[in-house]
Amino acid sequence: MGRLIAAAVALVTAALLLGASPAVAQDGDDPLRVTVTLDGRDITGRTVELDPAKTAELTITATNPGSKAQKVRLVRVSGVALALTFFAYDTTLPFEVPARGRTSRTFPLDVRDLKGQAIGLLPTSVTLLDEERNVLGGVETVADVKGSFWSVYGVFGLAMLVLTALTWATALVALARHRLSPNRFRRALRFLPAGIGTGLVAVVTLSVLRLVPPEVEVEIPIVLGAAAIAMVLGFLTPHPVPDAAPAEQQVGDNTTMDLNTMFVDPGKTPDTTKRWPE
Incomplete structure (x- = not known):
């Protein structure tokens, strides 16, 4: 049991320390500069509230500083803790950001299932993905999830x-x-x-x-x-103490013999007719 528990704890720790990073855009493509607002307020550098009982409006503005157009396929909203993803919402929203241009898109963010997935403060990211699920750009924030304790x-x-x-x-x-x-x-x-x-x-x-x-x-x-x-x-912790040696030697079921009584006078012939007391 102890080894099983230790193994479970070690697995979570390994995920924390060695969590894999998402794939990035191909070499030579400059990442998009992304600005995200939730219900009209910029989410960067602040804590935003995600309530499963409400539908929020998410607006994404992507700026392309590179010389090649970037094609966005998906918008992902995900919450991560201890290098483990506890919720993720993918929205198919194809659009293209022209070279040295800017594009904005607005869509409703339905998080009704969030109640059973998370609760409390969670680091959250909004990322733009291409056809191969490579990250083109994104922003990070902290979400205050109004979920259930039994999530x-x-x-x-x-x-x-x-x-x-x-x-x-x-x-x-x-x-x-x-x-x-x-x-x-x-x-x-x-x-x-x-x-x-x-x-x-x-x-x-x-x-x-x-x-x-x-x-x-x-x-x-x-x-x-x-x-x-x-x-x-x-x-x-103190050094383990060995078990104390028994002071008496057990003889039979209910009889004990003191080791000192085993002394025999060498000048006398031992009486072999005597029997041990019962």
Whole structure:
């Protein structure tokens, strides 16, 4: 069980640290300069509200600084946390941005399904994609999602909480039973998965409570800090104490014999007719 929990925590951490970047436009094509407004307000550098009960109006203005026309096929709105995508909406909106020109498009953004996908603050991007799903340009913002606690993101945080609690429990039970390694560094590594899980739970909790969005510059310090604290605690745990040797030797079911009674006077012949007391 402990290894399974540690593996689950390690997979999430690997996704956080090694999350793949989306494909970019082909070499030689200058990225489009994109401006996005939601209900008439620019989303860049501010927190926008996404309410599943409302339909928002999204306006995209793309400027092409290059010498070749760029053809847009899709507009993608996606929310990411811990290098995992928790919601994504693709809208087919073909248009062309001429060389050194500008094009604007407006369309309704229907996010009714968002209630079951996410909740809280999530880093969100609006990107323009071509026919091969290469990114031509885009902007990033933070969305305040008015979703349900039982959404995919909320259940993910709850599952991480349960796994982290089990990881701490297995490590502490091993400590109480003196089953940890005598080597301090191995004891520190035993507590590492619990620390990483604690950091991940902290990141999700801050996001769901709408305190801090789970951006990379926030996620990594919190996770690494919690992991370091857990390793220090494991390093400082007391050395496992071996079980005390029994003071008496068991003889039969209900009879014990003190080892001192086994002394025999060499000047006397031992009486072999005596029997052990019952």
